[in-house]
Amino acid sequence: MTGRWSGTLTGTQTYPAQFTFSDAGYLVLTYIDKSGQAKEVELIETGQQIQYVPRGGGVKTHVVESVTPRPDGLTLVLSTKYERARDGYLQQQLTVDSYDIVLDSEGLKTQFVTQTAPHFGLTGEVTENRAEGILQKISD
Secondary structure, eight states: OOEEEEEEEEESSEEEEEEEEOTTSOBEEEEEBTTSOEEEEEOOSTTOEEEEOBTTSSEEEEEEEEEEEETTEEEEEEEEEEEEEETTEEEEEEEEEEEEEEEETTEEEEEEEEEEEEEETTBOOOEEEEEEEEEEEEEO
């Protein structure tokens, strides 16, 4: 699975998808910090936390809720919390992304579920989107 994979995941919404996997077979999180620097972090263990200030402000925190590498793929649950104070109010959003990825002769079969809960105080409605597709390798 090492390298970059690209394709489209289709379901309740359509998502263009591009994933990078490390030599060890783990998903690599790529993000851009407030200074415009691109960073990459291999998501290797449950409880791993990546926190940074994205462009535009606020604080983004990614937490690996679970990661299970397999010889033919990977299962990963990643939560992302975004917080920002604006006009005296705290804005929050929580997203939980679940990936089930299997490498076979067709490519990288990917099932993706994302749940988003926008919060303003204690209000907010959880939305869930499911998608799946087969990604193709674009580089090593």
